[in-house]
Amino acid sequence: MSSSHDTVPTADSKEVAFFNSISDLWWGSKNLLHYFNSLRVPLVRDGLIDTGLVKKKFVNSSKPLEGLRILDVGCGGGILTEDLAALGCAVVGIDLGSDSINIAKSHATLNPSLTNISYFCESVEDHAKHNPEKYDAIVASEVIEHVNEPELFLEHCTKCLKPGGSIFITTFNKTWSSWLLGIIFAEYIWGFIPRGTHTWDKFFDPKDIEVMLEKFNCRTRSVRGVIYNCFTKTWHWWWSSSITYTLQGVKRHE
Numbered sequence: 001m002s003s004s005h006d007t008v009p010t011a012d013s014k015e016v017a018f019f020n021s022i023s024d025l026w027w028g029s030k031n032l033l034h035y036f037n038s039l040r041v042p043l044v045r046d047g048l049i050d051t052g053l054v055k056k057k058f059v060n061s062s063k064p065l066e067g068l069r070i071l072d073v074g075c076g077g078g079i080l081t082e083d084l085a086a087l088g089c090a091v092v093g094i095d096l097g098s099d100s101i102n103i104a105k106s107h108a109t110l111n112p113s114l115t116n117i118s119y120f121c122e123s124v125e126d127h128a129k130h131n132p133e134k135y136d137a138i139v140a141s142e143v144i145e146h147v148n149e150p151e152l153f154l155e156h157c158t159k160c161l162k163p164g165g166s167i168f169i170t171t172f173n174k175t176w177s178s179w180l181l182g183i184i185f186a187e188y189i190w191g192f193i194p195r196g197t198h199t200w201d202k203f204f205d206p207k208d209i210e211v212m213l214e215k216f217n218c219r220t221r222s223v224r225g226v227i228y229n230c231f232t233k234t235w236h237w238w239w240s241s242s243i244t245y246t247l248q249g250v251k252r253h254e
């Protein structure tokens, strides 16, 4: 069956359709993506502070990312987009799922202070064509394991990044434990991730992402393991990146 995404190389039509079909879950009851903001928002904020992109006068303010621009690629319903925007930056959220983007747009209207978000139903390929080196940060959280041609996906993401800017990725490692805990337990036994969300073949060892980012002139600054405790519904930094991890890459000045 053909779809409107067949001409978008990074789009896996089945994946996009899957997330569209469960788009009522973005803002239904709180899910593990909401809880994950407790780590991924500080990851972006502190990563940008530590690489010198945040103006000193804003560092300890309630809006530390004031003046910065962030692109949230594969933003879904805007769960992370909204919390990043609350830190004062201008955030653009893009996703190929039109239902997800509509939900993200309508949810943002519930908070009148969120005037600094724009959402577009657009591929990163198209966005990169018109917005080269525009952003201080690119965020692709839980997305790379759902795309086709991940290297091309990263190439277009990093095209949008200013030199000195950072790309933040969160994803699953490709290990037996990510298969057992991230798919079998999380999707089929405990059930806190919808069944069929993940395909183990599409997971990455962080080293593979580092190698791909190097091709696009980005050095990996950090790889940090994270783990979800489904009993307390809390995420924690963890010594091992064997299940899920975050990665910050910085685009070199050249």
Ligand SMILES: C[S@@+](CC[C@H](N)C(=O)[O-])C[C@H]1O[C@@H](n2cnc3c(N)ncnc32)[C@H](O)[C@@H]1O
Residues within 6 Å of the ligand: 010, 011, 012, 015, 016, 019, 020, 033, 073, 074, 075, 076, 077, 078, 079, 080, 094, 095, 096, 097, 100, 122, 123, 124, 140, 141, 142, 143, 146, 147, 148
């Ligand atoms: C697991 S969700 C993550 C949503 C969001 N980043 C978050 O963490 O709350 C993955 C999202 O990636 C989107 N997606 C998949 N392939 C994509 C692509 N090639 N370009 C843009 N978005 C894509 C899906 O439509 C889906 O909304």
